[in-house]
Amino acid sequence: MAGAAAKTARSAGRGVSEKEVPPGEGARRGSPSGESGVPQGAQFTREDELTAYRSMLLIRRFEEKAGQLYGMGFIGGFCHLYIGQEAVVIGMQMATKPGDQVITGYRDHGHMLATGMDPKGVMAELTGRRSGYSKGKGGSMHMFSKEKQFFGGHGIVGAQVPLGTGLAFANRYRDNGAVTLTYFGDGAANQGQVYESFNMAELWKLPVVYVIENNRYAMGTAVNRASAQTDFSKRGASFDIPGEQVDGMDVRAVRAAGERAVSFARGGKGPYILEMQTYRYRGHSMSDPAKYRSKEEVQKMREEHDCIEMVRKRLLETWKVPEEELKAVDAKVREIVNQAAEFAQHDPEPDPAELWTDVLL
Amino acid sequence: MPTHVLMPALSPTMEQGKLAKWLKKEGDTIKSGDVIAEIETDKATMEVEAVDEGVLAKILVGDGTENVAVNTPIAVIAGEGEDASAASKGAPPAKLNGGEGAEPKKAEAPKPPPPQEAKAETKLPAASLGHAPQTPPSAEPEVPEGTQMVTMTVREALRDAMAEEMRRDELVFVMGEEVAEYQGAYKVTQGLLQEFGARRVVDTPITEHGFAGLGVGAALAGLKPIVEFMTFNFAMQAMDQIINSAAKTLYMSGGQMGCPIVFRGPNGAAARVAAQHSHDYTAWYSNVPGLKVVAPHTAADAKGLLKAAIRDSNPVIFLENEILYGQSFPVPKLDDFVIPIGKAKIARPGSHVTIVAWSIGMTYALKAADQLGKEGIEAEVIDLRTIRPMDIETVITSVKKTNRLITVEEGWGQSGVGAEIAMRVCEQAFDWLDAPPVRITGKDVPMPYAANLEKLALPNVDEVVAAAKTLLYR
Structure with missing residues (x-):
């Protein structure tokens, strides 16, 4: 990944003279100064930056709290944290419209929060309580919200890809103009059903964007140890599906690519693939000591490419946002997360009678 | 307010562990995400990351301490502007498993939920022998007296059922291999393409896993797909989507995500097609809660039950039989002949x-x-x-x-x-x-x-x- 990521990260936040601003671009996007290394159309306004900051921070703090509650025994089973990858889902969400759908695998808490699902309901599901999104019957990997058009939360690697393609099929059938974001990882990208889906999506020109979150490790297996073709943007080549590699640590680059892909799909041109080059800071799940990579590698990503730190730096240096304003945002996010955690610890377990409900309609 | 850092459980089965090493010392400033210590669990050495920010005011459990129970306070973090030394005063001393004194104190943390065994008194419904309660059979006749009967094959009855339901409900569509232009590998979908067009009669590539999953996705979005498997032998490739996605999603979503889909096609032995094309899957599907499984014999039952299956809000496995396709039976001549699922x-x-x-x-x-x-x-x-x-x-x-x-x-x-x-x-x-x-x-x-x-x-x-x-x- 590092090519794009490193390049953008080095230049982001660096003082840039006015003459580097593309003519008209700065004004159109409302940016005071352009930045070299920022993909075209990726400039953020002050509001964009603040929105991204707040949204990504919510996921980061939520996940840290989930990790803590796991440690305390409130959350059981598997718990896959999204820490490090926040820019992907937030940038993509900024490129969508209401009515668009999201479906993903089991590293899914970030996607839920990004679609606007209530942190209390998500956390209460993690603790297996009755006010959880699935009444405590789904857990970390299986949550849904029809209202927010979030279709899960799927525990079988790659299974969400045909499902997301089917959501897109339904959109096309209804001709409702909606686009489906179908997320999966570099590991799932090797599943056969992914290519069965690519084939049908292109054959029928379905409005679906495949977002491959390449965080470099499928559980403990590095991408180059499991994938013959590590450029995942090319994975649709034999179906003529366009794809691009995106610096998934830069929320601006993600939104820009997301807008291109979503507009392509919405325009009836068929599916689009975005390989998001990202990184997960934590282990695959809570019990993974992550011995398959060096501490230095993780530390370097956190220090030099952290998606939240980059936005924070731009807000302080480029936009001259007072530190107090950001601290207020931090405090607000912390409050939301603490309230969610508090709620999730005290909400009752499901009624025993719930064992027998929701098997059939 | 100072915060206690508790000994975390870092695997589903961990109850205690060794505090191998502190990576921060008292007085250090700590940010969310900082690795503060290393802990040896029952499986591996894990890093502990800080969730709270502030100053590491006091370390309560030192390097190398063994058998530290989960949820024991191991350090105190003082928030910004707080007096670190004052903060540490209120901290309870660390109590270790096997050490003197009572159980480890749980600091301010509320108690985790009691283990499952504690709920043995839970009352189950009367029909709790592992089966959901069932509706008693109705005594009403399925066909009114004096109804005219017409003779037709099972194949024709199935086609009529689909056509009637597609006329009735715009959300119903049929997909599968050779269902459209070829008119069905076993001619069950004959004429449907001509009447309903390619939007609703969809030829798929030979990719059972993919198109079964696509059908489930469409059903989750509210369409009512009829997915034809050329035979159920090939549905084994799609088994994960049928079981894990179609049958379980309603339960896993707490009742939010219904999956109104019919998987249909010939099941079991045909004639002289050998082991891979003769498998009877009835018992497999019968095993799975979240599915309905139908296996009709006559043309009348095939028609009435398929219409019910298409209208059902749940995933229905509709098992046909190739030998029966060509057999003829009397079928009631009624505008809307539906037989309820679940009645012998x-x-x-x-x-x-x-x-x-x-x-x-x-x-x-x-x-x-x-x-x-x-x-x-x-x-x-x-x-x-x-x-x-x-x-x-x-x-x-x-x-x-x-x-x-x-x-x-x-x-x-x-x-x-x-x-x-x-x-x-x-x-x-x-x-x-x-x-x-x-x-x-x-x-x-x-x-x-x-x-x-x-x-x-x-x-x-x-x-x-x-x-x-x-x-x-x-």
Whole structure:
């Protein structure tokens, strides 16, 4: 990944003279100064930056709290944290419209929060309580919200890809103009059903964007140890599906690519693939000591490419946002997360009678 | 307010661990995400990251301490502007497993939920033998008296059912291999493309896993797909999507995500197509809560039940049979003939022995009953029609009358549907049985190709007749 990521990260936040601003671009996007290394159309306004900051921070703090509650025994089973990858889902969400759908695998808490699902309901599901999104019957990997058009939360690697393609099929059938974001990882990208889906999506020109979150490790297996073709943007080549590699640590680059892909799909041109080059800071799940990579590698990503730190730096240096304003945002996010955690610890377990409900309609 | 850092559980099974090493020292400033310590769990050495920010005011459990119970306070973090030394005063001392003193104190943390065993008193519904409560069979006749009957094949009845439901509901569409332009590999979808067009009659590539999953996705979004498998043998490739996605999502979503989909196609042995194309999957699907499983015999049942399946809000596995496709039966001439899922039918009344079958198993059962009738033995033949939910009441009522039970299926015996029926009869009507139930099943071998061997592998009428005579000591 590092090519794009490193390049953008080095230049982001660096003082840039006015003459580097593309003519008209700065004004159109409302940016005071352009930045070299920022993909075209990726400039953020002050509001964009603040929105991204707040949204990504919510996921980061939520996940840290989930990790803590796991440690305390409130959350059981598997718990896959999204820490490090926040820019992907937030940038993509900024490129969508209401009515668009999201479906993903089991590293899914970030996607839920990004679609606007209530942190209390998500956390209460993690603790297996009755006010959880699935009444405590789904857990970390299986949550849904029809209202927010979030279709899960799927525990079988790659299974969400045909499902997301089917959501897109339904959109096309209804001709409702909606686009489906179908997320999966570099590991799932090797599943056969992914290519069965690519084939049908292109054959029928379905409005679906495949977002491959390449965080470099499928559980403990590095991408180059499991994938013959590590450029995942090319994975649709034999179906003529366009794809691009995106610096998934830069929320601006993600939104820009997301807008291109979503507009392509919405325009009836068929599916689009975005390989998001990202990184997960934590282990695959809570019990993974992550011995398959060096501490230095993780530390370097956190220090030099952290998606939240980059936005924070731009807000302080480029936009001259007072530190107090950001601290207020931090405090607000912390409050939301603490309230969610508090709620999730005290909400009752499901009624025993719930064992027998929701098997059939 | 100062915060206690607690000894975390870092695996689903960890109860205690060793605090191997502190990576921060007292007085250090800590940010969220900083690795503050290393802990050895029952599986590996793990890093502990800080969630709270501030200053590491006090370390309560030192480097190298073993057997630190989960949730023991191991350090105190003071928030910004707080007096670190004051903060540490209130911290409870660390209590270690095996050390003197009481249990580890849980600081300000509320108690985790009690373990599952504590809830043994939980009351289960009356029908809790692992089965959901069932609706009693209705006594109403399915066909009003005087209804005109027309003769048609099972194939035509299935097609009519789909066409009627597609006319009725714009959300219904059919997809599968060769369903459109080819008019169906077994001609079950004949004429549908002409009437409904390519938008609603969709030819798929030969990718069962993918198009089954796509169908489930469309159903989650509210469409009502009929997914045709050219045969159910190929649905094994799609099994994950059928079971994990279609059958379980409603439960896992707490009732939010219904999946109104029908998977249909021929199931079981055809003729001379050998092991990979002759598998009977009835028992497989029968095992899964969240599915309904239907296996009709006659054209009338095929039509009425398929219409019900298409209207059902749940995933329905609709098991047809290639041998039956061409067989003709009388079908009521009604505008909207729907048979409720989950109701068995007494196909032939009798008083001496109960024979339960479904789908093609009914052909053996009925022929055997004819033969037995000639010898003065009146067999009651029950067409189960739906395997899940199973109308066991109709079977029990019959067994209480005849005191004898035979099941007939082409599938294998071990863990088969007959085994399930016999077990439930033993559970609910043991005292009425005059003899142990008998299962007539396919032989316990992969289906052979050679004509004579194939015949031997399948059940036959003589086996059913002989079983009935044995049960009646004749």
